[in-house]
Amino acid sequence: MSDEAKPSSGEHKSGRVYEAARSLHSTAVKDLLSLGVCERCIFRLVSVEPFVSDLSSVSASTLRSWLESGDEEDASSEESRVCIVCLGVLQLVFSDAKQTLVRSECGSDYAARIMDLVKEEGHEFDSFALEVSVPSTIVENDRAVLFYLKGKYKSEGWVQSEKISVKDALKVLVLDPLKASLGAKSDSSSFHIRLTYSKASDEAQCASETTKHERKKRKTGEENGSTCMSENSFEKVYEPCILSVHCNKMPIFFSGRYFKYSRNVSQSRWIIDDERMGEASVEEIIGGNILPACFGDSYKFHAAGREDIDVRMLGSGRPFLVEVQNSRKCPSQESLMEIEEKINNSEKKLVGVKDLKFIGSQCWAMMREGEAEKQKQYAALVWISRPLEEKDINSITALKELKILQKTPVRVLHRRSPLERERTIHWMKVEKIKGSSHYFLLHLCTQAGTYIKEFVHGDLGRTSPSMGSILGCRAEIIQLDVTDVKMGDF
Template structure:
């Protein structure tokens, strides 16, 4: 629809009147909404609008800072030119019209610098900005701007997404400008009746208004529902000029709260707000730099892994630019899983770790792979095929079981379970004398035995020198046929026990140890983890 009229008169109970130039088209045909606009315009004092324009405040910020109804601030079909035309051509009614007479309505004349950048919002609510490549961009309405954002989202090819959250980050300078201009208006016009009728909470922030402007058109254009979501659209505005960053400290803000917990008290306490606003008039403002990003919260896929090689580390291990080991569990699993999610990257998490020369057998070790910004979530069938593919690799270094996508609580559950878990081991041990029946009894009779371990010498360069109490829940010996000095030690321990040091004693830093219990030198030759007891995964 088209509203024709260069003049709008609201005079007492007279009917609203429009004259002959097109102002706004689109979905503003709703009479209630138009009445809301006109009622809001009737409350705008002409001298205040002129004051704003002299400072260099954009039209939407005028509505916003004056605390007019949020529909005025946020209705997406009100473009920059719509607002300018309304403010230029409206005749302010109400008491002012009565005092001037019906034939002397006051015309507000806006400055001709419609394309200048707002001194308060830095062009954010005018939809002017510098793009990622430094190109100056200008959009006339929220729909135009939202269309570009929606197209950028579409190009990322996200699947299984039905909602989004909108995040906006603005330079601190915008917030400080908001505070200063509001404080300026409060002090300058606090005795005026129109200002006394305004609730201080009605001044909406630049960030809130921008969100209101974009949410509805983004929902329409993308087909997604705005709500608390794991899929996020983020707009990050940053100061284009370092000069703007330096000048934002012209007035020194001290945030204090009154009894109602509002920020008004801190604004009223400022002594430099007039200087700040006067300085604002002199500034040459550049639009902000806008960085667009859409991303999905991390998705976790987990299960248990088994490691059959004594030359595979858990995570990639490089010393002096030289790789240690032939591969890593992290790279084998992450490299196989990431492509199915089309993510930006991954992080590997496990319930503890084994040394590179220790095999992980039995039930396997619980692990999670955190997929960052996944474009899609594979079905259970695809995940099962993924598991089969990993387990069919030619080198057979690593296998997985129970692979599945986990909820966001998967990581927390694994961390909680790790602190309480028990682990079982099988170690090949050598002692310098023959094994006897008394040794078997000594070892097997130890139940829930407490030991004290100082930080092992082999890791002392990267761990704090602490003493740790650990529990050995049970142990048993198994003779090795054909040898009297070799045996298999099977044991179950508390998580965090250093098994190698428990066997040889680490020069007395672990007490008691297998060596001290048997009264002889003991060395561990091979070690396997046979079970990690955790309810999750």
């Protein structure tokens, strides 16, 4: 080797790689190079030392010159060959989405290319988690070459059964340069960078040979793999893998309480036979304003229960969450206040919002727990078939913690299981309507999950007792408002 090819004494990383290269089993190295195995895969497969990130700072041609003990100029002529094992992954060469060949000299060059692709996505982040996916062919090829080495060199004692995988080796090579390029730390972040390698063609199917020979070995009990596999078992590879880079952020959540002022607005988008039911939906009004501020892909709307389209949500409002998928940005509290103001000041005033804020992912569990325990208050306009008397008001008001049994209402039997549930009416109050003896306002507080409409009219006897049975007359509900949803931290 010429003196120019050796690293200087000040190049510590290169020096360590050079010393490691000189310590490798020379015959095995020459053997693998002739098969078409790349330099970094040779370090993976032959070295008894841990695979180190220092390898990313040395170009493939320099590595080859050190492995061959030759000149770097001679080694560069082999650089265009695609590794039969990693299919170019550890050579830092790939085809992009436009089928353009991209080749990086070292880890920092590769990281710079990945950084450009990540920045195109427009995400804001200060940490990331790196994920790598490779074709199954690479895993099979890895197994094939290890099988070959065991058969040929097992008696020499340096061949190990377990080696670092190609995808883990790539992480070791590029993680530090990528952190430096992105100016971000690497941890179990909510922001994920996924490098997905896919096979460009059906070439390099040496794995099929492996499978066949391993089956033969199991049947015959042969331990000498060289009798089953030879250099002819491996085919050349002419195309590297295709690399696609995907960025994804874990969902972020926003909480608040909403009001519904219209009796023609559904909670979620409601389409039947391509026709919209209602004027709008709470989901679209709130989520449709939050999503653009996050530059996200999509959103999901979650609420603590729901009201029918013809029921208003008043009082303290109903707790809700908006879950934004793959957000590029997290809006400030000031921006959220502007969104809240925009919704509340809309011309039609169909929906209102309060207490809109960013909240952690733990809120989902909190909402589900609180939803089961919550109490709800209502105001119902009720009509009865006879005049309301003072004794009726007293008897209704006197009922506390009233237990009722409700079968699944007829109106929802087509989508709900036919069950019978016990529910509690905590208290009731009656408010007379001046000038009308058949109408009154019923204020009541109930356990979550109580069907109020059915409690009033009885649902053909499926709810018992009901307001009709308590008063001994026919009762119908004319209008219903939710006036309070009591639920812990929400």
